[in-house]
Amino acid sequence: GWLASSGTRGTIVSTSLPDSLTPVPQASPLAKASTVMNAEYQFKKPPARSLAIPAGKWLKLDEGAPDGRLFPKDVLARAYRSALYRAARENRLQYRDPRGSIMLREEVAGMLKAQRGLMVTAENICITRGSQMGIFMAARILIQPGDAVLVEALTYEPAVAAFKSCGAKIVSVKLDKHGVDVEDIERQCRLNRVRAIFLTPHHQFPTTVALRPDRRLRLLELARQFAFAVIEDDYDHEYHFQSQPLLPMASYAPERIIYVGSLSKLLLPALRIGYVCAPLQVIESIAHEVTVLDSMGNTLTEDAVAELIGTGEVRRHVRKMTQVYAQRRDAFAKALDEELTDMVDFEVPDGGLAFWIRFRKLADLDRIEKNAPDLGLQFAASRSFITRPGATRGLRIGFASLSERDARAALKALRQAAKP
Amino acid sequence: GWLASSGTRGTIVSTSLPDSLTPVPQASPLAKASTVMNAEYQFKKPPARSLAIPAGKWLKLDEGAPDGRLFPKDVLARAYRSALYRAARENRLQYRDPRGSIMLREEVAGMLKAQRGLMVTAENICITRGSQMGIFMAARILIQPGDAVLVEALTYEPAVAAFKSCGAKIVSVKLDKHGVDVEDIERQCRLNRVRAIFLTPHHQFPTTVALRPDRRLRLLELARQFAFAVIEDDYDHEYHFQSQPLLPMASYAPERIIYVGSLSKLLLPALRIGYVCAPLQVIESIAHEVTVLDSMGNTLTEDAVAELIGTGEVRRHVRKMTQVYAQRRDAFAKALDEELTDMVDFEVPDGGLAFWIRFRKLADLDRIEKNAPDLGLQFAASRSFITRPGATRGLRIGFASLSERDARAALKALRQAAKP
Numbered sequence: 092g093w094l095a096s097s098g099t100r101g102t103i104v105s106t107s108l109p110d111s112l113t114p115v116p117q118a119s120p121l122a123k124a125s126t127v128m129n130a131e132y133q134f135k136k137p138p139a140r141s142l143a144i145p146a147g148k149w150l151k152l153d154e155g156a157p158d159g160r161l162f163p164k165d166v167l168a169r170a171y172r173s174a175l176y177r178a179a180r181e182n183r184l185q186y187r188d189p190r191g192s193i194m195l196r197e198e199v200a201g202m203l204k205a206q207r208g209l210m211v212t213a214e215n216i217c218i219t220r221g222s223q224m225g226i227f228m229a230a231r232i233l234i235q236p237g238d239a240v241l242v243e244a245l246t247y248e249p250a251v252a253a254f255k256s257c258g259a260k261i262v263s264v265k266l267d268k269h270g271v272d273v274e275d276i277e278r279q280c281r282l283n284r285v286r287a288i289f290l291t292p293h294h295q296f297p298t299t300v301a302l303r304p305d306r307r308l309r310l311l312e313l314a315r316q317f318a319f320a321v322i323e324d325d326y327d328h329e330y331h332f333q334s335q336p337l338l339p340m341a342s343y344a345p346e347r348i349i350y351v352g353s354l355s356k357l358l359l360p361a362l363r364i365g366y367v368c369a370p371l372q373v374i375e376s377i378a379h380e381v382t383v384l385d386s387m388g389n390t391l392t393e394d395a396v397a398e399l400i401g402t403g404e405v406r407r408h409v410r411k412m413t414q415v416y417a418q419r420r421d422a423f424a425k426a427l428d429e430e431l432t433d434m435v436d437f438e439v440p441d442g443g444l445a446f447w448i449r450f451r452k453l454a455d456l457d458r459i460e461k462n463a464p465d466l467g468l469q470f471a472a473s474r475s476f477i478t479r480p481g482a483t484r485g486l487r488i489g490f491a492s493l494s495e496r497d498a499r500a501a502l503k504a505l506r507q508a509a510k511p
Numbered sequence: 512g513w514l515a516s517s518g519t520r521g522t523i524v525s526t527s528l529p530d531s532l533t534p535v536p537q538a539s540p541l542a543k544a545s546t547v548m549n550a551e552y553q554f555k556k557p558p559a560r561s562l563a564i565p566a567g568k569w570l571k572l573d574e575g576a577p578d579g580r581l582f583p584k585d586v587l588a589r590a591y592r593s594a595l596y597r598a599a600r601e602n603r604l605q606y607r608d609p610r611g612s613i614m615l616r617e618e619v620a621g622m623l624k625a626q627r628g629l630m631v632t633a634e635n636i637c638i639t640r641g642s643q644m645g646i647f648m649a650a651r652i653l654i655q656p657g658d659a660v661l662v663e664a665l666t667y668e669p670a671v672a673a674f675k676s677c678g679a680k681i682v683s684v685k686l687d688k689h690g691v692d693v694e695d696i697e698r699q700c701r702l703n704r705v706r707a708i709f710l711t712p713h714h715q716f717p718t719t720v721a722l723r724p725d726r727r728l729r730l731l732e733l734a735r736q737f738a739f740a741v742i743e744d745d746y747d748h749e750y751h752f753q754s755q756p757l758l759p760m761a762s763y764a765p766e767r768i769i770y771v772g773s774l775s776k777l778l779l780p781a782l783r784i785g786y787v788c789a790p791l792q793v794i795e796s797i798a799h800e801v802t803v804l805d806s807m808g809n810t811l812t813e814d815a816v817a818e819l820i821g822t823g824e825v826r827r828h829v830r831k832m833t834q835v836y837a838q839r840r841d842a843f844a845k846a847l848d849e850e851l852t853d854m855v856d857f858e859v860p861d862g863g864l865a866f867w868i869r870f871r872k873l874a875d876l877d878r879i880e881k882n883a884p885d886l887g888l889q890f891a892a893s894r895s896f897i898t899r900p901g902a903t904r905g906l907r908i909g910f911a912s913l914s915e916r917d918a919r920a921a922l923k924a925l926r927q928a929a930k931p
Binding site for chain 1: 548549550551552553554555556557558571573576579580582584587588591592595596598599602603604605607639640641643644647651652653656669672673676706707734735738739740765766767779780781782783789790791792793795796798799800802803804805806807808809810811812912
């Protein structure tokens with residue numbers, strides 16, 4: 092009497108077992124819906140404030156995402172189709188190299204070499220599922236519990252969460268309008284066992300400014316002196332409107348740096364293609380972490396993206412989008428001036444896809460954040476950027492994913508939310 | 512003199528800085544190829560023996576993968592295309608819910624309800640990048656450093672690696688031909704602070720046997736008594752050739768279980784779609800871990816797979832494949848008998864996509880493993896399955912991804928490798 096057939100459902104353990112055993116539910120319904128059921132084991136609870144922005148009811152303001160609607164769908168669908176046929180023909184749809192598709196690794200290495208001055212080959216590249224996974228991988232191979240990781244006074248919260256989750260002690264360093272304060276880095280290095288610093292030197296997150304060249308060099312000196320690694324998150328290298336950008340720090344000090352990049356801004360966030368670029372042995376170590384974490388990436392997506400880079404589609408798309416986004420940036424600045432006059436300060440960003448908006452009176456910001464949900468407005472909380480008391484609170488608002496009309500509507504909504 | 516233009520490469524830090532600063536390379540070449548460069552920071556080294564099987568020169572024997580060549584490519588390419596157009600139309604190609612596409616979560620919940628007796632809704636599902644990520648997520652939310660995790664004497668090495676990487680103390684429990692030894696579990700629970708057990712009750716990995724019903728119930732009693740969680744990895748539920756399978760343990764004790772599944776065997780490993788099914792609050796906790804780890808999955812792939820489940824394509828494909836694989840299983844058994852006569856013992860598996868092959872003389876196995884690389888043969892090392900000294904070493908060889916001819920060739924190669 093141990094087994095009972097349940098038709099096409101397969102065989103279930105019989106319900107006629109002695110009472111002393113775990114009660115077994117009837118075949119239909121087998122159990123009450125487990126959505127309302129509590130787990131009877133201990134597990135780590137999530138933080139009260141979610142890191143992720145939930146899907147919007149009305150208008151979601153992102154932190155600098157591209158406009159996915161403008162991506163040429165037919166081109167991407169064709170690339171998926173040809174990747175699928177090629178991979179099936181070559182029997183490459185099985186479990187594969189944890190570092191990712193060799194085609195994509197070669198294209199990424201080629202792109203970094205030609206456009207960003209990184210003298211690397213495919214052996215220096217590990218493909219990740221977006222840049223967050225790159226940051227998490229870097230944290231996993233660098234941090235032992237108790238090691239200090241330096242982050243800027245204002246920074247990218249999911250990165251901080253990744254370091255914390257590996258047992259890091261988070262040490263906040265000062266920041267000004269030229270980027271991170273290198274003297275404060277030195278001070279913190281004398282006080283802590285610093286293993287790494289997390290930086291976004293190209294466009295500081297969230298403030299959008301570029302790290303000044305002299306500070307970059309001083310930072311690398313300190314990295315050498317105190318033997319820490321630099322995690323350089325170059326999350327939106329491509330979009331610059333004013334002038335040629337500085338090259339990544341990884342181009343002149345690759346031995347000090349784990350360089351994290353993403354194709355989310357070049358293509359679509361939904362594709363989840365990022366990469367880590369680092370010395371060979373570091374990549375080997377990261378590859379091992381990938382096997383523990385998720386085995387490998389989606390071969391079809393990786394091959395399709397490789398094709399889009401190889402055929403120049405990505406370059407063409409970026410060129411086109413740079414014009415669109417430059418217009419949107421200017422229109423957003425104008426709308427900010429008109430809609431939030433006297434309330435905010437901001438600089439028009441040289442590059443990247445977001446504005447950093449400070450409020451002259453914090454009370455205005457507080458009211459906006461309090462009233463936003465009722466108005467159907469969603470954006471990253473000003474407190475999410477802050478790693479030390481007293482750091483300037485502000486809003487980081489992406490301008491690229493919004494049409495001019497939507498941007499205007501969003502800013503009008505912000506204005507409305509600011510009303511007492 | 513801080514900046515120097517480098518044409519389309521952007522601006523690099525000038526090479527004319529004082530010597531005391533970090534030397535800056537010439538614009539072309541900017542640095543020596545960093546493949547040969549060493550990282551000048553400390554990082555965790557990978558283990559000497561890689562977990563991943565590298566791509567094969569000649570013939571790779573997997574541990575039970577489906578045959579990706581038989582998947583209808585046109586159907587998948589069309590599903591990707593329609594997912595892409597739908598997502599673009601609905602502006603869903605941005606950063607989204609870390610739990611995954613709601614369409615896919617609903618389809619997976621429906622499938623688990625209809626076919627596996629799990630009374631769940633989409634709220635109980637978090638999509639992962641393959642089942643390894645599901646296991647890793649479970650480890651992340653269950654384990655505090657020093658907690659014991661029970662694993663079977665023979666088990667899936669990447670799971671063990673995931674637990675270890677979260678600081679777990681791995682405790683090996685005995686195993687026989689009916690699955691895990693529940694008396695040994697009780698003994699270990701009295702000796703250790705056990706937080707979880709990792710099990711593959713449907714088809715024990717690597718030995719392929721189903722866990723006997725009485726042991727399942729006793730195990731759940733122990734889970735209640737000692738308050739540990741059961742991580743039930745149901746990695747290839749679908750393929751059964753003999754009889755209706757037992758339902759997952761999660762169907763009758765969902766409050767005790769984190770159920771990890773995968774669509775890799777139903778569809779293609781390369782798509783990287785797995786899922787975790789658990790009580791709502793556990794899913795919320797896992798969703799937070801996803802935001803730290805890789806933010807979210809690939810929306811296009813998730814929506815495309817949802818469509819393939821919804822339209823019945825997956826069911827049709829599995830029905831067809833079950834016939835193909837049943838034939839391949841029988842042919843493989845015959846070939847094993849003929850090619851490795853007198854050398855091996857094995858049972859023909861009732862379900863799943865692999866054989867567990869024991870060797871009468873370990874010397875034969877040792878020679879095979881020693882000679883395999885020279886013959887271009889690749890397979891998971893027999894030691895990779897073992898978590899305690901003295902556990903039976905054997906080979907787990909997938910039969911589903913090989914044509915009958917290739918299977919025969921592989922077994923002839925194994926025979927050749929066994930020669931002194």
